[in-house]
Amino acid sequence: MTASRRVTSLLPTWKDYRSVPRTWRGDLIAGITVAIIALPLALAFGVSSGAGAASGLVTAIVAGVVAAVFGGSNVQVSGPTGAMVVVLGPIVASHGPGAIAVVSLMAGTIVVVAGLLRLGRVVSYIPWPVIEGFTLGIAVIIFAQQVPSAVGAHAGASTNAIVSAVQSLGQVSGPQALWSVAAVALVAVIMVFAPRVHPQLPGSIVGIVVVSVLVSIAGISLTRIGALPSSLPAPGLPAMTTADFSALLGPACAVAVLAAVESLLSARVAASMADTGRYDADRELVGQGLASIASGMFGGMPATGAIARTAVNVRSGGRSRLASIVHAASLLGVVYLAAGVVSEIPLAALAGVLMVTACRMVSRTTVRSVLRSSRSDAVVFVVTAVITVSFDLIVAVGIGIAVAAFFALRTLARSGTVHRESLPGAQHPEDACIALLRLDGALFFGAADRMHDVVTGIEDVSVVILRMSQLQVLDATGARVVTEMIQALERRGVTVLVKGIQPHHQRLADTVGVIASLRHRNHLFTDLDAAVAHARSHAMRSSGPVPAPTSEMLRSVRD
Template sequence: MKVFAAGLALLPGRQDYAELPRTWKGDLVAGVTVGIVALPLALAFGVSSGAGAASGLITAVVAGVIAAVFGGSNIQVSGPTGAMVVVLGPVIATHGLGALAAVSVMAGVIVLAAGLLKLGRLVTLLPWPVIEGFTVGIAAIIFLQQVPAAFGSSSGSSGNAAVSAVQALATVSAASALAPAALVALVVLIMVTAPRIHPRIPASLIAIIVASVTAQVLDLPVTRIGALPQSLPSPVIPSLDWTTLANLAGPAATIAALAAIESLLSARVAASISDTGPYDADRELLGQGLASVASGFFGGMPATGAIARTAVNIRSGGRTRLAAITHALLLLAVVYLATGPVSRIPLAALAGVLMVTATRMVSPAALRAVIGSTRADTVVFFVTALITVSFDLIEAVEIGIAVASFFALRSLVRSSGVHREEIPGPVHDGDEHIAIFRLDGALFFAAAERVLDRVSAIQNVDVVIIRMSQLQTLDATGARVITEIVNALERRGITVLIKGIQDRHLRLLTRVGVLESLRHHKHLFTELAPAVEHARSHVARAATARATRTHGPALESNPAPTSGPTDE
């Protein structure tokens, strides 16, 4: 029932279009602009994934509309992306193109469930070096995946993009590579120079048109996209029998995790660079989940939020969901009206577009910032990037988080400590038999043993005061260690006083037995001065007791307890 109520709260409402009467003209212009930019990317990502150009175009149309209507961002533009291509390619290569619809629906259901369970904010737990390393790794894979098409060869047999690229280059002949390589160079030249003429020129579309016309006029021997459907296919629910579910469960979980991460990161970045209001992370997951499910029904790919197209939307003046909807409708018009010219686009031209896109995914400023931050963050960045390229995207994120957590834990341990302090104020006789220890930072499982060893090793004292007012973090292990410290010192005849237990730690310390381990309930203090005064009274009684034991009958006139200091 709670999940159902949560789902109703995440549905679209009239407030999504409150600004539309004021912004609709700008939204329409932005939508057309984004559609022009998205067309070559949708085709290229579809081809690169192995699903085909038609699948990329269908995804941009179907998922673009669904995510725009149901998503949690007013300006997010969704569709096929480079990160999804990287993880989807091996799935299609292993399970065949027939698995595309099933894995899209399965991944979409997982993302949808994550939204209903309100797991959207978990993406904020990703460390920045992990995100940057992940992005660089994806960019490298996308670039390497284009090598075969760029040189007119077939892909290598390896599932690793770097190895496959080397294998493809090993089979390249100069004669077959000349034409596609020339088209790639032409596309790169146009995409690099066009923005310098005017930043709003749709460089990728112009590059595709020029390359396609050149290949057609010169009759270059290059592979082309081929026939495309002239309408959207009818929706079909894929077969999800137990065998299919078992075989695709792992890939679907990986795709879902990637879709959630990329979409939420894109929405968060978009919210930070625009004035269109915050985004709803849980609703964004709901929208992206529905988009992938719908895309799978029509034979498309899993969809995610696309930061590049979203940024174009923002720069072009998009302010409401109408812009993203318009972008999808423009691509739908291409499906019905322009499949003939699109089918003649050379694959080498699409490879050139993706090579430039991959290069632009890497921000030199961000690289300098993360590498120049701390040695730990630099290690996390490089580990994540290398594992992304060498092994698996989700494993890279998991290992990157693990490495970042290790360094964070080490830093927390180093910031935690126990320090012996001098007694404030004038020195009294016997103060040398009082030790004050201040616990700082965090006392938890990773730092507890060091504190135990330091305090328990104290010698030649009668009273130990443990100050806890500066202790920020305490777990059960840390509380247990305090109990062990008290017990160990008391067994040696050393009285332990505890000062400054914070209210938030009191319940844990009580449950673990710290208060019960004290010799007397009066050994708990809120201020240091009374604790020191109490400690001095113990030291005085202890000194008297030692003198009695040493001199015997000579001190009979002033008897003192011989069983050690007490508060009774």
Template sequence: MSRADAASRGSRTARAAAYARSLLPSPEDYRGLRRTWRGDLVAGVTVGIVALPLALGFGVSSGLTAEAGLVTAIVAGVLAAVFGGSHVQVSGPTGAMVVVLVPIVASLGPGAVATVSLLAGILVLVAGVLRLGRAVSFIPWPVIEGFTLGIAVIIFLQQVPLLVSPRLSPAGEHSSNAVVAAAQAIAHADGAYVPWALGAAGAVIACMVLAPRIHPAIPGSLIGIGLVTVIALVVPDPLAVIGPLPATLPAPALPTLDPAELGHLLLPAVTVAALAAIESLLSARVAASMADTGRYDPDRELVGQGIASIGSGLFAGMPATGAIARTAVNVRSGGRSRLAAIVHAAVLLGFVLIAAGPVSTIPLAALAAVLMLTAVRMVHGATVRSILRSTRSDALAFVLTALVTVSFDLIVAVVIGVVCAGFFALRNLSRATSVHREQPSGEPAPEDVHIAIVRLDGPLFFAAADRVFDAVTGLTGISVVILRMSRLELVDATGARVLTEIVQTLERRGVTVLIKGVQPGHEELFRTVGVLDSLHHQNHLFADLPSALEHARSHVRRQSSTRST
């Protein structure tokens, strides 16, 4: 091995080691802790209080148990905080994940969720190691908002069965589609149960709306849930409750992996992994823009979220993601380091160890109310109006993503939304490509009637290639074409190939092609694809227009003299 090869291999090894270290926790993660720890403690307690009803509610709504939601919030909350790439991200069960888990539970059973969580966690972890964290930047804003709107609608509808009957659950007898399930639940509503459930839900929502008006720090959801729980214990009623909760965390264990069922679990795991990656990266990006909390590392964030879902699966929990709402509460409450998210998990663990009994008596209708109002608050009217009033293509991508999310599948909705937005973006970009025929400047010459100066503006790529080809090769009654390329922007291989075909087509007709102003950044591509080689002579490449025009005029004069003789 030569010294150069050894040095190159050593350099690659050093870069790989540095990248591996960047994906792991380090003392730098807590560099500012001496300055921020008080705010982190306050924020952690605040988020823990806010997260309790959400963790319970999402656990129930997914078709699992309230315990599964709590376990996920605790285990995944700690692991994602320590290993993730954001200083302020708060992770746990989310409404978007519930939307995906409901059909999984309905078709494969609750026991499959831990295995799906484990498999999805491994996939997300691998995605982080492969540096796929920046992929979320390719999702347009209207698609993200359409995705959010669709999730909000589904979360709201998933709570309807909890308000109309104590005997049904969203993932039980109902369709896996939230719209159909809500309609089925209403059709079989228990007339004696509905007034009690709606009354409990109304009381919780009223507390959540009014409490912040008194003071922003007042946890309206907990006050409402506590009030409804006390009333339900005192007054005889038919309200269904959470039921018994363990007073400790379950022991970690590998979920049962049946090779025969692994094929059925792989596709759900891929869906869960894609959602976990997208939602976590979006949440981390939003958090980084809310306050000066430091940059986030998207690749490390995927690694952390993958570890979090693996840990949650080992404790019989659910797949975890970064939670946008809880992360926002964390930042607004003063959280600036990972300590806040760790404290949030410790607060939830305290509820398990100390208050499992009281928590088990919470009516399910109260949790449904929390999630319903949370879903409503996910949608911002001003944002929806601004997208709908922006451009037709963005409005269509927004509406289409929302409709597909509600009616079909979340990941498919994102893919369709991105494809839709990408199609219109390419169409608009291709419209920026223009072909202009110019008149020679200065004193006109008799030869100019046989010369066409064609200026190519904007990007020249596959979406505009055919249009450019037709415009240039459609010129008639000329002997020389000067292609001005100094204003070309992006050029891809298809665009370069079309230029080659333009030159070859015109030369076959006896039309001489001169090229002027090839940019240095395009020259290598033009040589590789054959644009320059297709010219009749190497002297037909020019740096300025006057030289190209003079050569074109002399060429026309030579042709005229040849014909006259």
């Protein structure tokens, strides 16, 4: 595929909307439903990140439209997410709220480049225990981040969410804390029980409205969201110096990795929920990258695909990109028509929404499944979760993948075995001097030394047949070890025959020297019976183990 066709394949086409004539009613309902759920989350995530409620709302609108049009999924809903908030918090603490727009542009550019380089399938290499451990860690951090607002106190000085939450508890003042905790508890109760009244009842919106009205009527002094813009800000490039670029490059790369991983996971989950059409992973990266760039130009935050909102979209009947566009348009209506009302929402009510959301991110059934699946998967899950909470999300994913890779390599190495088999057919007197060794599974750097020791440790034989037809994996180290096996046995005077090198291993065996290490080219076989017959002819000429041959003897060997 040429470069121009590659780029063209990542752009929107009219085919993206060919199902709209059939699905538009469901798309409209789903879009409005998602907007009702997304509104409190956008506000809460904006506040929690330190960028402000307006930033979260702008991100949901701008990124929601851009990702819907340019992304690779027909039903993905994008905007601010809890995982992104966890990454952005330390950035705001170190560089100020103004750095968010710059990071959004930089990270978006990186994600677009990743899409153009066709890196979309990389997410498939992230193991399930890593994803679940990552999700658990994010949920714990989001919950901990809401503790200061939940008790009516300022966040602690620490950049670690749990330590900061503990520090904030030391600032608690009696009446203020009681009213804040009561507001959080009321929102949580409404969110839990609202679906039992009616499945479509948006508990988060109802909870926020009830708490806001009660606080206003009672005249309770709780911290509010504050003034919101009554229109979208004009787009523009944020001011950025070379020093800013250097200081924010590392955080931007971390944000880009998180945005790519979370968006692709969400799109993959959505594609399995209903018949919504396949998703294009590379186009999804381009779309999400452009969404973050656009969001940054409007003063918003980096955006990702949101698993919870995407799932609601699909379950509510969304089947085309129109649903995501309607979701963004509905939120835009809130900005122009209800900014004043929204600005009076208490922060404690938003804290209650996020605390319940964090709890819902963790499935007890899933956690039990991971912990009971295998010891290695349980270790990967726990390590990823602990590092996510203690250190950094991206570091956690990297270490989680490394730990999972270690266990996977160990399992693969254990699959590499050596079995001594009985010779086929009727037994001959000389068979006791012949060892038929079958190499199974994987012969690679992780198993090479162990298999080498087993083969070269064989004693009291004059001929060894290495049966390689069952060898599924062979790398350069493994091929080199086979060469060393042959050379070690030949030095002891043991004739080595090789049977059944698979065609896709042939070139590697030739290159590394497996074939050249044989005493004669005729010692390479494709048929087991022929190899055994040849071994017996050698064994018949030997009255016992053969003394180590001299170089002249080796040159004179002829079959």
